[in-house]
Amino acid sequence: MRAEDDTAGPGPERMELGAGVAPTDDEATRRQFLQKVACLGLGGCALLGPVVAGAVVVAHPLVERRGSGLLVRLAGLEDLPVGGAPQLYQVLAEPSEAWLKFSRRAIGSVFLMRTGEREVSAFNSACPHVSGPITWREETRDFFCPLHESRFAADGVRLGTASPSPRDLDALDVELRGAEVWVRFQNFTPNMAQKKPA
Amino acid sequence: MRALFDWFEERTGLAAFFRDLFFHAVPGGPGWRRVWGTLVLFALFSQCVTGLALWLYYVPGVVSSWESVHFIQTKVAGGWLVRGLHHYVAQVMVVLLVLHLLQLVIGGLYRAPREIGFWLSVVMTGVVLATCFTGYILPWDRRGFMASQVSSGLMANGPFVGPWIRELFLGGVQPGQATLQRVMVLHSGVLPGVIIGLIVMQTLVFRRAVRHERRRGEGTAVPAGTGLEEAGLPVTAWFPGQAWRDAAACAAFLSAMMVITVVAGGAPLEAPADVSVADPSARPEWYFLFLFRLLHLEIFAGSRQFIPAMVLPGAAFGFLILMPFLARWKFGHRVNVFAACAGVAGYSLLTAWTWVHDWRDPGQRAAMVQAKKEAARAHTLAVKLDGLPPGGMAAVLAGDAYTQGPRLFAQKCASCHAYDGHNGQGRPLATPASAADLAGFGSRQWLSEFLDPAHLVTPKYWGETGFVKPSEGEKVSKMVTFVTEDVAGYSAVEKSHLEKVVWALSAEAGLPAQAAVDARDATLIAEGRRLLGEEGLACTDCHAWREETGGRPVLDGWGSRQWMIDFIHDPAHDRFYGSRNDRMPSYGVKGELTPDQIGMIVDWLRGDAP
Ligand code: FES
Numbered sequence: 098m099r100a101e102d103d104t105a106g107p108g109p110e111r112m113e114l115g116a117g118v119a120p121t122d123d124e125a126t127r128r129q130f131l132q133k134v135a136c137l138g139l140g141g142c143a144l145l146g147p148v149v150a151g152a153v154v155v156a157h158p159l160v161e162r163r164g165s166g167l168l169v170r171l172a173g174l175e176d177l178p179v180g181g182a183p184q185l186y187q188v189l190a191e192p193s194e195a196w197l198k199f200s201r202r203a204i205g206s207v208f209l210m211r212t213g214e215r216e217v218s219a220f221n222s223a224c225p226h227v228s229g230p231i232t233w234r235e236e237t238r239d240f241f242c243p244l245h246e247s248r249f250a251a252d253g254v255r256l257g258t259a260s261p262s263p264r265d266l267d268a269l270d271v272e273l274r275g276a277e278v279w280v281r282f283q284n285f286t287p288n289m290a291q292k293k294p295a
Numbered sequence: 296m297r298a299l300f301d302w303f304e305e306r307t308g309l310a311a312f313f314r315d316l317f318f319h320a321v322p323g324g325p326g327w328r329r330v331w332g333t334l335v336l337f338a339l340f341s342q343c344v345t346g347l348a349l350w351l352y353y354v355p356g357v358v359s360s361w362e363s364v365h366f367i368q369t370k371v372a373g374g375w376l377v378r379g380l381h382h383y384v385a386q387v388m389v390v391l392l393v394l395h396l397l398q399l400v401i402g403g404l405y406r407a408p409r410e411i412g413f414w415l416s417v418v419m420t421g422v423v424l425a426t427c428f429t430g431y432i433l434p435w436d437r438r439g440f441m442a443s444q445v446s447s448g449l450m451a452n453g454p455f456v457g458p459w460i461r462e463l464f465l466g467g468v469q470p471g472q473a474t475l476q477r478v479m480v481l482h483s484g485v486l487p488g489v490i491i492g493l494i495v496m497q498t499l500v501f502r503r504a505v506r507h508e509r510r511r512g513e514g515t516a517v518p519a520g521t522g523l524e525e526a527g528l529p530v531t532a533w534f535p536g537q538a539w540r541d542a543a544a545c546a547a548f549l550s551a552m553m554v555i556t557v558v559a560g561g562a563p564l565e566a567p568a569d570v571s572v573a574d575p576s577a578r579p580e581w582y583f584l585f586l587f588r589l590l591h592l593e594i595f596a597g598s599r600q601f602i603p604a605m606v607l608p609g610a611a612f613g614f615l616i617l618m619p620f621l622a623r624w625k626f627g628h629r630v631n632v633f634a635a636c637a638g639v640a641g642y643s644l645l646t647a648w649t650w651v652h653d654w655r656d657p658g659q660r661a662a663m664v665q666a667k668k669e670a671a672r673a674h675t676l677a678v679k680l681d682g683l684p685p686g687g688m689a690a691v692l693a694g695d696a697y698t699q700g701p702r703l704f705a706q707k708c709a710s711c712h713a714y715d716g717h718n719g720q721g722r723p724l725a726t727p728a729s730a731a732d733l734a735g736f737g738s739r740q741w742l743s744e745f746l747d748p749a750h751l752v753t754p755k756y757w758g759e760t761g762f763v764k765p766s767e768g769e770k771v772s773k774m775v776t777f778v779t780e781d782v783a784g785y786s787a788v789e790k791s792h793l794e795k796v797v798w799a800l801s802a803e804a805g806l807p808a809q810a811a812v813d814a815r816d817a818t819l820i821a822e823g824r825r826l827l828g829e830e831g832l833a834c835t836d837c838h839a840w841r842e843e844t845g846g847r848p849v850l851d852g853w854g855s856r857q858w859m860i861d862f863i864h865d866p867a868h869d870r871f872y873g874s875r876n877d878r879m880p881s882y883g884v885k886g887e888l889t890p891d892q893i894g895m896i897v898d899w900l901r902g903d904a905p
Contacts, residue, residue, distance in 0.1 A: 132535035140542035146549045147341040150380060151348035153373035160372050195352070196366040198682025 163294045166270070166283035171219075174276045177211035183233045183240075183251070184209050185222060188282045207269060207280055208233065208240070210251065219269040219280045220253050226262040227287045240266060263290045317534035319502065325536035331395045333541035334548055338388045339490060341549065345381040349374075350483060353433065355475040358687030360435035361567035365677050365688070368564055379556030382563075385427050387552065389582045392420040393639070400618065400635040403628055410619035412500045417615045419493045422486055424582070429482035431580055435475060437666060440568030441577035443470040443478070449590075449604040457601065469570075566669040567688045572702065576662035578653070585645035588652075611638060661721035665701075672697050694891070700899020703892055707882065708733070713755075714900075729759040730877070736900055737804030737854030739812075743797045748783040751775065761877040772875065773837060792826045796834065799823025804854030808902050839870075847873055859897040863888070 171186040187203045206222040208231070220240070222231050229244030239256060240249040248256040253266035270281040286293040304310050321329065352371055354363045367374035396416055399405050405413035428446070432439040447470060450461040466473025531537070556562075579587055589595060589603035614634060621627040653659045673688055676695060684690055692698045704712075704719035710726070715734035718724050732755045735741040744750040752775065757763045762772035785793060802813045802820045813820065827834045827850065828843065835843040840850045848871045852858045861868070864883030867876040882888040888896070897903070 129535060132539040135539040136535050136542050138542075139539065139546040143337060143542060143545035143549050144340070146553070147344040147380065150373055150377050151344045154348040154367075154371055154377045155351060157372040157374070193682035196362045196370070196677075196683050197685060198680070199685065 164283065165294070166281040168272070168279055168281050170274075170277050171207060171280050172209055172278045174211070174215075174217075174273070174278060177209055177217065177278070179211045179214065181211060182235055183220070185233075188280075190282075205282060205284065207282060209278060209280070215273055217271045217273065217278050218252070219271045221267040221269055221282070221284065223267070223284065223287075224262060225264045225267055225285065225287060231266070263288055264292065267292055315502075317538070318532040321531055321533050321537045324531050325540060327540055327544070328398070329537060330541050330544035331391065331398065334544050335388065335391055335395065336494065337545040337548065338384050338391060339494070341384050341552075342381060342388070343487065345377045345384070346483060346487075348377050349381060355433065355479040357435065357472050357475065357568070358685065358689070360433060360439075360475055361564070361673075361689075362677075362683055362687050364434040364436075364564055365674070368561060369674075369678060375561035376553075376556060379559065379561040380552055381430075382561075383552050383555050383559070385430060386580070386582070387548075388423055389420075389427060392416075392423055396420060396615070397635055397639060401632055403622070405619050405631075406622050406628070407619065409500075412497060413619060414616055415493055415497045415500065417612065419490065419497070421612065422489050422493065426482060426486040426490070427580065427582070429478045429486065432478045433475070433482060434564055435568045436565035436670075437568060437574045437577055438565050438579075440470060440570070441574060442579060443474050444573075445577075445579075447474075449600060452598065452600045453605055454601065564670065564674070565666060566673045566698075567692065569689060569692070574662070574666055576659060576666040578649070581646060584649040585642050588645040588649045658722055661717070665720045669698055694895070696895040696898035696903065699892070699895045703888070703896050704733075704899070707888060708896070711878065727759070728754055730879070731756045731760075733900055736859075737801060737806050738809060739797055739801045742801050743794070746778055746782060746793060746797060748779045751778045762875075789832070792823075792831050795819055795823030796826050796832055797823070799827060800850060800853050803850065803852055803858075804901070805856075806854075806901055847871060854901075856894075856897055856901060856903060859900070860890075860893050863893045863896065864890075 167188070167190055169188055169190065171188070172184070177184060186207050186209055188205045188207060189201055190204045191201050192199050192204045208220045208222055210218050212218050220231075223229075224231050224242040224244065224247055226242065226245055226247055229242040229247075231240050231242050231249070233239075234241050238251060240251075240253070241247070242262070245261040247260050247262040249262075249266045250256055253268055255262055255265055267283075267285050269283060272279040272281070284295045286295045300310075323329075349367060352363055352367045352374065354360065364378070367378055369375070399413055399416060428442070432443050443465070447461045447465050450464060451458045453460060462468060464474070464477065465471075466477045578584065586603060586608075589607065590600060592603070595603045618631045621631055624630075653663075669692075672695070673692060676691060677683060677688055680691065701714070701719040704714060705722070708714075709718035709724055711728065711730040713724055713728040713732045713734075715732065716723075731745075745756055750756055752758050752763050757772075757775065761769065762775050765771055782793065798813075798816055799820045800823070801809065802816075802823075805813070824841075826832060827838075827840050829835065834840060834850065835846065838846040838848065838850045840846075847869060848862075849858075862871050865881040866872050866879040867874070867881055872879075880887060883890065883893055
């Protein structure tokens, strides 16, 4: 590298620098300037090297692939009366995290509501604000989050003038396979206006 | 702005500190041989940065250490690079420190008034070695596990409090979860703290020494500040004359480390720790190989193990500490230089000796190849599973035929059977094989050699069995007479029949490696099945085959997974050898092998494992 090129001629400098407390001629000033540049360039590269490599590792979560959801069978059509109250279903899966894959367990829950003969809507039960536990209130026929009191209509639209939630309930894709209700379960980044898969 | 700066400066003295740092006098003028100190500092800086990054993902624990390191290595962006840098910089730092010590001794830079600086360098080398040592335990791979086991074992051999020290180090009576936690605390907490403390002291002492020297110059009554020049030593500021050299050295060092890491594909990771078997190929990191060799010297056997493990390193350390005093004597310096060079030479010699010794030992070479295979297997499996159970990789490998099969074969089968001439793990058999070589069992090649008069009676097949060499009162097995007499006299037509029979029987085995060939030759195989009967070679005269029942061993499903499992379970069963069983134990019946274990041996032999 550059270090090697420079070893070729350290002789004269050493003498000059060694002898001169105050370098007078241009040559010495120029040399000193070059040395300062080398300090900055080489020293900066050396110090930044590990820092940049480390920073990439630190930043890994930002580049991690995001799940496109998990297609699960949640219910049979016959379980959901047309126009009935939303029903809460647990989503069971084998979640994985970092190097781990866990055994089957609940990873979230979904409200299912039959809105037509062959129409079902599905909402992730996590509040889009900061993931509070949404419940359905039959008296007022709305979704309610007890944490900061967000309210949502049956179609998931925010209610009230100043909702803490930045977006409507997170609707999930529903697929009807004969009499089976399949849902693409997915979590989204909380507290953002857009639905960003988490 | 200026006022703010002054306000700040008055309270911190930071600018003055940096001015001192940048413009401290470098006695003797700038030069490449002065880059060591900065280089070591830079290496430590790099270790701190990369170490912290790794710390974000590494989880100490018997079911998470290997797994998290593998995750870093394969999944985390840039993880392999950072881990590689951390690994290789650590190794080179050992070299740097040792060379630096050597430089200090040879250059006489340990003499008054620099004794304390020298001592700090000696201690620093020791602490860095300890950090490296704890570092390679952490991945909890074979090497890490064996390092904890062997080193703690050596501690137990120490006088009086040895066993206590061992348990304090392990955090229990065995290497395990608590050990990893302790090692982690040492590696990333205590030892780096000590190193930083040493650097601070080193800096203080160094600056004092420089000032001291300058004052000594003053004593010779020359103008202040130029004293050393008058004494023949040019004095210049560190910045930029020396600083740029230091910077260049650091940049070159880092580039070299990057190149090494990339060329090596990152730091190695062996198969995960396995508490059930000691890995015969386990060796410490190269810088501790000298200890490994010393431990193998006969004079240090038994209760004297603590001598190479503790007394010798302690003595070397003590000698280094005493060097400054020794140097006061007329020939002291020369003795010191000689001792230091002899130490380094001895160290290198012992290290090289271990390498050469291992290289020339076929057993060790085979064990190293096997260890590599198992590491590769663990890696492949972890990548393939894409998510490990909470029991970790060790739990996966405990049920993995490719890992356990050869091991169980070596333990149980290799007392009689060979596998491709070795014991399943690449080592020669303890006693010559006395039963068939089982590599390729079930394949067309194996079977056609078995049915070949030139091969059956060789030791590779039945040559050493009771079927060929019957004990008193027994006859040579009918199968042997069939092959050596009937088959030996076969006509060309019969030979072609035999080939088809071989194909048909081999198809019974249903080896995964032969699936394509078996499918291709379906018609010939069907023909072969027919030829097993009366109109062909009449195997059914003795063997049960399809509707011809009663004979043995049964040829239906011969060599298939289930057939082999049943066979190993009980070879003396009526379906197999019955009373004519030679010496093969009924492993399943006697409970010597569990059904799972038998399954793993069979899967491995058949190449079935996923
Ligand atoms: S979390 Fe639901 S309103 Fe805040």
